[in-house]
Amino acid sequence: MDYFTSPSVFYAILAVFAAGATGALAFRHHDRAANILGNSLAAAGSLAGLLFSGAVLLEGDVPAFGAGSSFSLLSITFRLDQLSAFFMMVICLIALLCSIYALGYVRHYYGRYSVGMLGFFYNLFIASMILVATSHNLLFFLIAWEVMSLASYFLVIYERRESASIRAGSLYFIMTHAGTAFIVFAFLLMYQATGSLDFEAVAQGMAGASPLVRNAIFISALVGFGVKAGIIPLHIWLPSAHPAAPSHVSALMSGVMIKTGIYMLVRISLEILPGPFLWWGLVLLVIGGASSLLGVLYALSEHDLKRLLAYHSIENIGIILLGLGGAIVFSSAGMNSLAALSLAAALFHTLNHATFKALLFLGAGSVIAATHTRNIEKYGGLIKLMPQTALFFLIGSMAISALPPLNGFFSEWLTFQALFQGVISLDVTTKTVFILAVGALAFTSGLAAACFVKAFGITFLARPRSEAVSRASETGIFPRLAMAGLSIAIICLGLFSGAVVRLLSGVGGSLANIGGAEAADAAGFESVSVQNGFASISMPAVFIGIGLAAIAITAVVFLLTRRRQTVIGRTWDCGADLTPRMEITATGFSRSIITVCRRVLRPSSETEIEYHDANRYFPKIGEVTMGLHDVYRTYIYRPLQDLLTLLAGYTTKVQSGNINAYILYIFITLIALLFLLDLTT
Amino acid sequence: MTQTIFWIIQILLIPVLSPFFIGATRRIKARLQNRAGASSFQPYRDIWKLLHKDEVISEDASWLFRAAPYLIFATTLVIGASIPLMSTALVNSYTGDFLVVVYLLALGTFLLALAGIDTGGAFGGFGSSREMLVAALTEGGLVLSLLTVALISGTTNLMAIPQSIGSVPFSESLPVILAFIGFSIAMLAETCRYPFDNPSTHLELTMIHEAMILEYSGKRLALIEWSSANKYLIFITLGANLFFPRGMADSLELAPVALALAVFLIKVGILCVAVALLESSIAKLRIFRLPDLLFTSFVISAVAVGLVG
Numbered sequence: 001m002d003y004f005t006s007p008s009v010f011y012a013i014l015a016v017f018a019a020g021a022t023g024a025l026a027f028r029h030h031d032r033a034a035n036i037l038g039n040s041l042a043a044a045g046s047l048a049g050l051l052f053s054g055a056v057l058l059e060g061d062v063p064a065f066g067a068g069s070s071f072s073l074l075s076i077t078f079r080l081d082q083l084s085a086f087f088m089m090v091i092c093l094i095a096l097l098c099s100i101y102a103l104g105y106v107r108h109y110y111g112r113y114s115v116g117m118l119g120f121f122y123n124l125f126i127a128s129m130i131l132v133a134t135s136h137n138l139l140f141f142l143i144a145w146e147v148m149s150l151a152s153y154f155l156v157i158y159e160r161r162e163s164a165s166i167r168a169g170s171l172y173f174i175m176t177h178a179g180t181a182f183i184v185f186a187f188l189l190m191y192q193a194t195g196s197l198d199f200e201a202v203a204q205g206m207a208g209a210s211p212l213v214r215n216a217i218f219i220s221a222l223v224g225f226g227v228k229a230g231i232i233p234l235h236i237w238l239p240s241a242h243p244a245a246p247s248h249v250s251a252l253m254s255g256v257m258i259k260t261g262i263y264m265l266v267r268i269s270l271e272i273l274p275g276p277f278l279w280w281g282l283v284l285l286v287i288g289g290a291s292s293l294l295g296v297l298y299a300l301s302e303h304d305l306k307r308l309l310a311y312h313s314i315e316n317i318g319i320i321l322l323g324l325g326g327a328i329v330f331s332s333a334g335m336n337s338l339a340a341l342s343l344a345a346a347l348f349h350t351l352n353h354a355t356f357k358a359l360l361f362l363g364a365g366s367v368i369a370a371t372h373t374r375n376i377e378k379y380g381g382l383i384k385l386m387p388q389t390a391l392f393f394l395i396g397s398m399a400i401s402a403l404p405p406l407n408g409f410f411s412e413w414l415t416f417q418a419l420f421q422g423v424i425s426l427d428v429t430t431k432t433v434f435i436l437a438v439g440a441l442a443f444t445s446g447l448a449a450a451c452f453v454k455a456f457g458i459t460f461l462a463r464p465r466s467e468a469v470s471r472a473s474e475t476g477i478f479p480r481l482a483m484a485g486l487s488i489a490i491i492c493l494g495l496f497s498g499a500v501v502r503l504l505s506g507v508g509g510s511l512a513n514i515g516g517a518e519a520a521d522a523a524g525f526e527s528v529s530v531q532n533g534f535a536s537i538s539m540p541a542v543f544i545g546i547g548l549a550a551i552a553i554t555a556v557v558f559l560l561t562r563r564r565q566t567v568i569g570r571t572w573d574c575g576a577d578l579t580p581r582m583e584i585t586a587t588g589f590s591r592s593i594i595t596v597c598r599r600v601l602r603p604s605s606e607t608e609i610e611y612h613d614a615n616r617y618f619p620k621i622g623e624v625t626m627g628l629h630d631v632y633r634t635y636i637y638r639p640l641q642d643l644l645t646l647l648a649g650y651t652t653k654v655q656s657g658n659i660n661a662y663i664l665y666i667f668i669t670l671i672a673l674l675f676l677l678d679l680t681t
Numbered sequence: 682m683t684q685t686i687f688w689i690i691q692i693l694l695i696p697v698l699s700p701f702f703i704g705a706t707r708r709i710k711a712r713l714q715n716r717a718g719a720s721s722f723q724p725y726r727d728i729w730k731l732l733h734k735d736e737v738i739s740e741d742a743s744w745l746f747r748a749a750p751y752l753i754f755a756t757t758l759v760i761g762a763s764i765p766l767m768s769t770a771l772v773n774s775y776t777g778d779f780l781v782v783v784y785l786l787a788l789g790t791f792l793l794a795l796a797g798i799d800t801g802g803a804f805g806g807f808g809s810s811r812e813m814l815v816a817a818l819t820e821g822g823l824v825l826s827l828l829t830v831a832l833i834s835g836t837t838n839l840m841a842i843p844q845s846i847g848s849v850p851f852s853e854s855l856p857v858i859l860a861f862i863g864f865s866i867a868m869l870a871e872t873c874r875y876p877f878d879n880p881s882t883h884l885e886l887t888m889i890h891e892a893m894i895l896e897y898s899g900k901r902l903a904l905i906e907w908s909s910a911n912k913y914l915i916f917i918t919l920g921a922n923l924f925f926p927r928g929m930a931d932s933l934e935l936a937p938v939a940l941a942l943a944v945f946l947i948k949v950g951i952l953c954v955a956v957a958l959l960e961s962s963i964a965k966l967r968i969f970r971l972p973d974l975l976f977t978s979f980v981i982s983a984v985a986v987g988l989v990g
Binding site for chain 1: 805
């Protein structure tokens with residue numbers, strides 16, 4: 001095993017991605033070669049990375065390696081503790097299947113956009129995410145973080161002739177760099193407090209830092225990494241950027257990239273900063289509850305399949321934050337085993353969300369490639385034209401709606417149990433937050449189910465709603481292979497949840513602020529039980545129970561009715577000809593829920609009518625556009641932008657564009673500095 | 682050996698009894714409205730009749746429409762094996778968690794809503810939309826009301842909850858009562874009763890559940906009807922045995938269990954009368970008034986959780 005986890009293997013993995021990137025670029029004039037080279041090397045690198053990180057996780061030792069550099073502060077060092085190895089494993093697992101998918105999916109870009117460029121940035125993107133998860137030096141981390149942001153930016157604007165992609169990319173570019181500014185600020189505070197940029201040294205040095213500094217670090221890290229994670233209200237880039245990228249990249253961005261924000265929040269709040277404060281956890285619980293509820297409500301109002309999925313990422317980040325917030329609260333109260341439980345829930349949901357969100361994005365990519373539209377209102381009946389994609393999408397939909405026996409249910413169950421423990425064991429004020437968090441989680445999963453009835457039902461069921469959709473056909477073998485792989489992962493993570501809990505318990509226990517506590521009493525294949533038998537569950541039993549019951553009832557009904565016939569007939573149409581226009585639309589499906597939540601969602605409706613005559617008595621065409629008011633833009637980002645413009649206006653007085661003035665400034669600065677130097681010496 | 686027999690009874694009790702209690706509720710309602718009403722055993726005859734009829738399936742329907750009734754029925758069977766019926770000595774630490782039951786119910790709703798959309802008719806789609814609206818907003822009240830009794834008992838296992846709720850003194854039973862109110866509202870919503878839905882209507886303005894299953898016929902309709910009956914009895918049982926657990930046996934002896942079964946039937950009967958009384962005395966609410974009621978259920982249950990401990 002030692003051989004697997006040696007540094008040279010890690011470097012070799014990075015080299016494979018480098019080869020994939022340069023290879024794709026070298027063959028950029030041969031689409032086919034660029035596709036095969038770029039994506040198969042990415043898949044190979046990811047597979048090796050998966051084995052490598054898996055071996056590190058199971059073995060439990062902490063490989064640390066690397067080298068210094070000519071800058072004293074920057075050292076290119078890696079350290080794979082359990083947390084890093086876990087996130088690297090998630091990244092590689094999803095990247096592996098996305099790369100397999102891409103082998104088939106990228107074909108429809110042949111001749112339209114440069115496949116070589118796609119392969120280059122794609123490999124760079126995966127490699128930089130691995131570096132983010134494993135780097136051990138703050139400065140090196142920032143470089144990797146920036147490469148990740150830039151690579152994903154170029155992937156977002158990949159379809160560069162679409163103006164929407166460019167707009168989405170610009171917004172993403174601005175938001176992510178605003179976030180990076182906060183991260184840099186947090187890192188500078190750490191450096192100031194400890195005099196080092198090494199993760200371990202910083203963690204040791206932070207013990208002496210004042211509460212003020214620790215709070216400041218937490219807040220700026222929350223904002224900085226919160227932008228990447230897509231928490232509300234910092235999410236505005238996410239629903240436009242994720243859909244703009246090619247679908248396998250969307251899957252990686254939504255499934256994995258936003259988790260790097262979670263990774264650093266976990267590391268900073270539970271390892272680097274000693275003794276977290278109670279209010280950090282409470283803030284995360286409130287943000288998590290709000291993000292999950294609002295995320296799913298916005299998803300309900302979307303008609304663009306990929307935007308809908310992107311909003312669900314916000315929802316699921318909210319659920320992960322509920323687990324993380326709980327872990328911080330428990331850790332601050334010294335209840336380490338509860339913190340371990342709560343963190344295990346958060347990490348499990350991180351892994352689960354990566355699998356089902358990637359699957360859903362890949363499924364959406366296949367649907368879009370087959371129908372050439374992202375508008376959900378145009379779909380319908382695809383279950384007959386794309387039966388396998390439909391099955392995979394259904395599995396993903398059920399998992400994300402937290403329906404048993406799939407993995408999404410188990411991680412929400414674990415999150416619920418962690419929150420219940422908060423209700424039991426904490427004082428009244430804190431308890432109230434936990435009760436509301438339980439409520440938010442319950443409503444969220446209900447609304448997610450409603451949203452996926454809409455997403456799956458309108459897309460795949462009933463009759464095709466447009467001509468283009470009725471000509472759709474099943475996607476190629478590689479995309480189906482990748483989706484099958486993810487579906488199997490979803491089922492296995494549900495079935496073997498006991499083993500995963502045991503693994504995650506180790507990951508959480510390795511963090512300083514949890515101190516080796518176990519997440520569950522017993523976690524085996526048979527059942528998982530937490531907190532001295534407060535709750536127990538057996539996912540295999542649920543799985544087998546449903547299966548056996550379904551088989552039994554099918555057999556009984558078959559025996560009773562084997563002589564009866566089944567006639568294929570028309571759907572009841574009330575005597576009129578039933579057309580696809582009579583089917584329920586996505587807008588109609590979700591409008592009732594939106595109306596119920598109108599205070600929060602602020603629905604809008606614009607009516608445009610064209611008339612036959614000047615007197616406007618006889619309407620010719622009427623069009624109603626239903627949407628939502630963008631409250632974040634109106635109340636947060638627009639005023640912020642106005643403020644920035646105003647401030648920029650003031651600076652024009654100094655920064656006039658006149659080169660003589662600038663020379664004067666330089667001159668004055670020089671004089672001032674000379675005086676300063678004179679004074680100090 | 683006795684253990685096995687009791688488990689068989691536990692698993693079969695819900696599907697065997699459920700049509701009777703649906704029939705009984707209808708019968709009581711009829712009597713309250715001065716009608717003779719059909720026999721309480723009519724639902725059995727209906728199911729038997731439907732099982733012996735040919736079936737018409739829409740040409741637009743996919744395999745999901747065909748598979749859904751079996752899967753929905755299967756979920757109710759698993760739930761039936763996970764809830765306390767007669768004895769607290771039966772232990773199910775595998776699927777007995779209340780969240781498992783709540784989410785298995787959600788699985789059934791999810792599949793039924795998809796089947797409603799599947800045939801491409803106008804009715805099925807809006808039925809699904811309304812059903813998901815109600816189901817999504819019920820979740821909060823349902824989870825928190827069950828959480829109240831779980832916290833009092835120190836376990837989320839439904840089979841283990843009745844034992845400790847039975848020993849709560851009356852003076853401290855306020856959270857239990859509040860949780861029961863919250864639960865009752867959620868129950869009416871989940872089982873498609875007044876004031877949420879009219880179980881005996883086929884008017885497109887008002888129907889929710891019936892709109893979704895409009896395209897079903899024959900054996901699959903029988904299964905769907907039977908599953909809804911199961912769901913009704915499951916909720917009534919939860920209401921009766923979690924919040925008023927008096928009379929449940931605490932051993933696996935024959936005599937106490939037989940007595941417990943009799944008490945169980947009486948308790949369920951009383952709750953059916955209550956449902957019938959309610960349905961005869963109030964009107965169905967407008968659909969956009971329903972969220973207020975469901976939110977009330979959530980708030981009452983949240984207060985109940987807050988009062989525990």
